[in-house]
Amino acid sequence: MGRRFDARLGANESVFGPSPRALEAIAGCGVWMYGDPEAHDLRRALAERHGAGIGNVVVGEGIDGLLGTLVRLTVEPGVSVVTSAGAYPTFSYHVRGFGGVLRTVPYRGDREDPEALLACAGEVGARLIYLANPDNPMGSWHDAAAVEAMIERLPRGCILVLDEAYADTAPPGAVPRVDLAKPVVRMRTFSKAHGLAGIRIGYAIGPETLIGAFDRVRNHFGVSRPAQAAALASLRDGAHLAATVTRIAGARERIATIVERHGLRALPSATNFVAVDCGSDGAFARAVLDGLAARGVFVRMPAVPPLDRCIRVSAGNSQDLDRLDAALGPALVDAGSRRVD
Amino acid sequence: MGRRFDARLGANESVFGPSPRALEAIAGCGVWMYGDPEAHDLRRALAERHGAGIGNVVVGEGIDGLLGTLVRLTVEPGVSVVTSAGAYPTFSYHVRGFGGVLRTVPYRGDREDPEALLACAGEVGARLIYLANPDNPMGSWHDAAAVEAMIERLPRGCILVLDEAYADTAPPGAVPRVDLAKPVVRMRTFSKAHGLAGIRIGYAIGPETLIGAFDRVRNHFGVSRPAQAAALASLRDGAHLAATVTRIAGARERIATIVERHGLRALPSATNFVAVDCGSDGAFARAVLDGLAARGVFVRMPAVPPLDRCIRVSAGNSQDLDRLDAALGPALVDAGSRRVD
Numbered sequence: 001m002g003r004r005f006d007a008r009l010g011a012n013e014s015v016f017g018p019s020p021r022a023l024e025a026i027a028g029c030g031v032w033m034y035g036d037p038e039a040h041d042l043r044r045a046l047a048e049r050h051g052a053g054i055g056n057v058v059v060g061e062g063i064d065g066l067l068g069t070l071v072r073l074t075v076e077p078g079v080s081v082v083t084s085a086g087a088y089p090t091f092s093y094h095v096r097g098f099g100g101v102l103r104t105v106p107y108r109g110d111r112e113d114p115e116a117l118l119a120c121a122g123e124v125g126a127r128l129i130y131l132a133n134p135d136n137p138m139g140s141w142h143d144a145a146a147v148e149a150m151i152e153r154l155p156r157g158c159i160l161v162l163d164e165a166y167a168d169t170a171p172p173g174a175v176p177r178v179d180l181a182k183p184v185v186r187m188r189t190f191s192k193a194h195g196l197a198g199i200r201i202g203y204a205i206g207p208e209t210l211i212g213a214f215d216r217v218r219n220h221f222g223v224s225r226p227a228q229a230a231a232l233a234s235l236r237d238g239a240h241l242a243a244t245v246t247r248i249a250g251a252r253e254r255i256a257t258i259v260e261r262h263g264l265r266a267l268p269s270a271t272n273f274v275a276v277d278c279g280s281d282g283a284f285a286r287a288v289l290d291g292l293a294a295r296g297v298f299v300r301m302p303a304v305p306p307l308d309r310c311i312r313v314s315a316g317n318s319q320d321l322d323r324l325d326a327a328l329g330p331a332l333v334d335a336g337s338r339r340v341d
Numbered sequence: 342m343g344r345r346f347d348a349r350l351g352a353n354e355s356v357f358g359p360s361p362r363a364l365e366a367i368a369g370c371g372v373w374m375y376g377d378p379e380a381h382d383l384r385r386a387l388a389e390r391h392g393a394g395i396g397n398v399v400v401g402e403g404i405d406g407l408l409g410t411l412v413r414l415t416v417e418p419g420v421s422v423v424t425s426a427g428a429y430p431t432f433s434y435h436v437r438g439f440g441g442v443l444r445t446v447p448y449r450g451d452r453e454d455p456e457a458l459l460a461c462a463g464e465v466g467a468r469l470i471y472l473a474n475p476d477n478p479m480g481s482w483h484d485a486a487a488v489e490a491m492i493e494r495l496p497r498g499c500i501l502v503l504d505e506a507y508a509d510t511a512p513p514g515a516v517p518r519v520d521l522a523k524p525v526v527r528m529r530t531f532s533k534a535h536g537l538a539g540i541r542i543g544y545a546i547g548p549e550t551l552i553g554a555f556d557r558v559r560n561h562f563g564v565s566r567p568a569q570a571a572a573l574a575s576l577r578d579g580a581h582l583a584a585t586v587t588r589i590a591g592a593r594e595r596i597a598t599i600v601e602r603h604g605l606r607a608l609p610s611a612t613n614f615v616a617v618d619c620g621s622d623g624a625f626a627r628a629v630l631d632g633l634a635a636r637g638v639f640v641r642m643p644a645v646p647p648l649d650r651c652i653r654v655s656a657g658n659s660q661d662l663d664r665l666d667a668a669l670g671p672a673l674v675d676a677g678s679r680r681v682d
Contacts, residue, residue, distance in 0.1 A: 031539040032358045065560045198372040198566030219406045225539030
């Protein structure tokens with residue numbers, strides 16, 4: 001965008017950084033050697049963590065990469081897929097890229113709507129339903145029971161793509177148990193609470209038949225050696241993850257305090273960002289976002305109404321949030337005067 | 342394979358390691374942030390290096406990843422593609438994965454055969470021809486004039502996929518000049534002479550229409566932040582690259598000396614490995630390979646006759662090659678006695 005931002009609060013990264021053990025693992029991994037194309041050690045550790053077998057876990061180049069592979073395996077021209085209008089765009093991009101027919105249902109009360117997703121999937125005979133829990137861009141969530149009930153009611157032949165990128169920051173009770181007998185592919189990442197967005201590693205858990213199919217088409221050496229080493233080290237550093245989650249929760253509270261002082265409303269969040277209701281329409285929220293950007297504060301916003309009345313502010317450190325605090329008042333004044341015009 | 346190898350001479354990595362500047366760049370890249378999805382700085386540097394525009398360069402998750410994307414963009418079920426029997430298998434894997442019809446022509450004199458590739462492509466109306474120059478697994482090469490002549494004679498509508506993974510170790514005169522008006526996509530990697538196999542980064546150069554198409558389907562955040570930083574630093578450390586190429590040449594000579602002392606023949610090589618003719622058939626070469634493996638020396642071999650009379654030995658450091666030297670005699674004795682059976 002032609003300028004450097006002073007506060008990087010738009011990409012839902014973890015400004016609190018990765019585990020020092022992950023950094024040591026990167027430095028010591030021997031980057032001249034190819035990584036293990038089977039990611040054996042990491043998959044074994046992940047399988048143990050989730051009470052699954054190694055054949056239930058596949059590692060990929062972030063959730064983006066895993067979504068692309070899953071769509072390639074399940075979608076061909078004319079196949080219907082259901083998601084929510086305004087949900088994670090990269091999933092939709094892969095569906096269109098492989099010729100799928102994308103059907104969307106609206107959010108309901110700023111949350112994705114399991115009833116509407118199921119109804120639409122039944123109607124069009126969908127191969128996939130995408131649900132992010134917790135959700136990006138709204139930060140909202142359903143409790144485990146609601147997701148489990150949705151899984152029970154999946155139409156025959158329909159797979160739930162359950163994007164759990166923000167599972168680490170979710171409240172207790174929001175993450176369903178893993179049931180490998182169900183047609184569900186759960187996606188996790190090291191980009192958020194683990195603080196490793198730049199290194200590109202995520203994983204999927206699901207039934208062995210579905211997960212095993214990834215091997216037929218994935219880029220076998222695609223997950224780098226430093227990424228595998230860093231993920232394994234980070235997984236073993238539970239203390240760092242817990243400390244980060246605490247800091248994220250603190251940042252969410254401070255964002256809420258700041259925006260409420262300026263008359264805006266912070267939506268409840270189970271993620272490492274807060275959707276802030278700017279109280280008007282998309283044009284106004286866009287003006288607020290522009291006003292923040294002009295003052296060196298980078299945030300993003302949802303793309304469709306009515307979600308786009310919000311801006312999305314990532315958890316920052318105290319300096320970042322000081323900058324948000326200082327920029328928000330003038331940004332609102334600018335946006336308000338623009339609205340009057 | 343259930344054992345650790347003492348000498349890792351099978352994967353054509355660079356045991357001589359990456360530039361120290363690349364390691365510094367990895368350590369300092371800020372891995373909590375997403376990498377630049379456009380890889381702007383790296384692409385600009387690569388474009389300058391090759392006298393191309395930034396729109397002529399795309400960065401990907403190694404040549405493997407780039408081959409997959411190119412095949413996805415150009416091949417659909419029923420489309421014909423031509424390669425050589427025994428050439429790089431990952432290309433063929435992508436072609437089959439996207440439903441392409443793979444046609445192969447034999448090597449000629451242990452080199453890929455431009456005449457046969459062109460003739461076959463014309464016959465079947467191929468969309469792609471794959472040529473590795475220098476070649477893996479044989480280490481052989483064509484000079485620039487031969488490749489340029491081949492490009493001039495490509496059938497209408499046919500794209501040459503020119504895999505130049507080993508360009509850095511090729512003799513002067515083996516790498517054709519870059520002509521961006523031609524339907525050629527050249528692939529390069531940081532996995533070989535740059536010593537960064539584990540970090541997964543390569544690039545493709547070609548006409549802007551072809552290269553621009555990658556943006557439609559690639560995994561946009563797929564190339565990690567450390568990979569971009571390391572590649573840029575390595576590109577700027579010409580001294581390290583030159584020193585590595587010298588060491589690789591020394592290792593090739595020593596491999597030749599060792600195998601010739603044992604009565605085998607080292608094929609000329611423009612790569613970071615040497616194909617060693619074991620003087621018999623595939624079963625014998627396999628037995629030699631097994632004998633080396635049993636003694637802790639990991640090498641690989643081509644998959645199809647007559648190439649499979651060879652084993653493929655990567656450039657190693659002096660300790661690795663001492664181990665090869667010590668293991669080869671007994672391995673040959675084992676293989677010979679097995680042959681008598």
